[in-house]
Amino acid sequence: MVDQKATDVHWHYGAVQRSDRERLKGHRGFTIWFTGLSAAGKSTLAVATEKALFERGYHTYILDGDNIRHGLNKNLGFSPEDRNENIRRIGEVAKLFTDCGIINLTAFISPYHKDRNAARDLNRSGDFIEVFVDCPIEICEQRDPNDSYKKARAGIIKEFTGISAPYETPVNPEIHLYTDKMQVNECVQVIINYLVEHNHIS
């Protein structure tokens, strides 16, 4: 939790509400929060799921860890405090996208329970769908698309999740995907089925 620093600030209500924006678009806004080790497949699945949703006529947007660290979060590193602030900001941004009536997909390792739960707690029940992108670290290390594990093992990258920093496994995610056993299209289908079954999309 971050304390409110400025005290003399007041909420200013708009004339157009989230429900109005959702009616205009013809669908709801919500967050699909991918979490998992590096190379588990968060970005790959966010991209494939966004494509599937977009092709069905849904307004979507991806917030991807590496991309956001080029801009909004370029002043943050990988210490526990910076990881906490990274996820806090993304939780707030995701909430804004949901308020816009957009289906937003976030692809961040987000290793700590506390930070994921804080992002969840910003939302109404049902507006935050946690997707555990589960893959054994040995497989992630074999995939190593950006040579990050190699660099972490060599000590070139410090505080690397799974090697020199912790990953706290989700306890009760809405969706649990095993990317070492399932193809990308199967994973996307599981997500789409969940969204239909829970009336997020029709």
Ligand SMILES: Nc1ncnc2c1ncn2[C@@H]1O[C@H](COP(=O)(O)OP(=O)(O)OP(=O)(O)O)[C@@H](O)[C@H]1O
């Ligand atoms: N079922 C699957 N789902 C997702 N990715 C898969 C799957 N099977 C194999 N892969 C491969 O695993 C790699 C995952 O890389 P990706 O960049 O998506 O990981 P990431 O979780 O976003 O990692 P990082 O945290 O470093 O950004 C890709 O090369 C992808 O093709």
Ligand SMILES: [Mg+2]
């Ligand atoms: Mg990624």
